[in-house]
Amino acid sequence: MNQAEIEAALKAAFLQCEQAFLPLTDRQKEILLKVTVEKLTTQPNIEDNPLDELTLEQRQTLLEFIQDRQRQNQDWKITLLNDWLNNRDSGAVQFIRDEYGFGWLSRVQPIHLAKYKQQLTDETLKVGDRIEVCNALWEWVQPEDSASYEWFPCQVIDISEVSDGDSSYTNCIVRFENGLEFEIQGIDRWNRNNWRFPEP
Incomplete structure (x- = not known):
């Protein structure tokens, strides 16, 4: 400026x-x-x-x-x-x-x-990306207790765009190292803070 x-x-x-x-x-x-x-x-x-x-x-x-x-x-x-x-x-x-x-x-x-x-x-996810997801996606974690957060490595295996009236958001399916698959809705919106790229 x-x-x-x-x-x-x-x-x-x-x-x-x-x-x-x-x-x-x-x-x-x-x-x-x-x-x-x-x-x-x-x-x-x-x-x-x-x-x-x-x-x-x-x-x-x-x-x-x-x-x-x-x-x-x-x-x-x-x-x-x-x-x-x-x-x-x-x-x-x-x-x-x-x-x-x-x-x-x-x-x-x-x-x-x-x-x-x-x-x-680079924040746009692609199929094949390796990310880490937080346990807050599937269980309640106290927001002020950062020690309660756990991060799990996984791989993105599917991405889909969802249009809901005036808004759109992205869902994705990840596969954990044990083979379990999990769908994350709104990964680019309300669940954005619950995943991250691994630190190099």
Whole structure:
């Protein structure tokens, strides 16, 4: 983003704050504008990629969020900043605010995302892919107890697209090493967090 785009986005955010009866003072606007433009227009250090600081699951969640915003023609950073300014929960990516903050967010540049862009395009499953699936697919696991999650290697043996009125989603059948087969519905949607590619 260039300086004009940043200023325009922030001014739109300021206007939304005013419309929500939560106006910022002129001094607050000035500080936000100065810091944001300064941080977002400096040349990033390619070697120091903030996305490398995330866990595999956090990075995957963030990349999915970015991809979703792009599909809706929205800037992912502005969406997060609007949430933060309006003290709204950011859903699955709330961890960025809670654990990393504005400083981390401002360090993320397109060049850093480029390293992981291939991961976004490689997420399309194909028959023959080896993946790992989580036990949360077939049993209840406490979300806050990561020790309860178990991952099992398997191979994708069939993929089918399902159209359900206005939406479509992907189902797939996997075969475990013991020969057992299991169908996963909505593997690209609601069950996306329950599978992963094995780490190299």
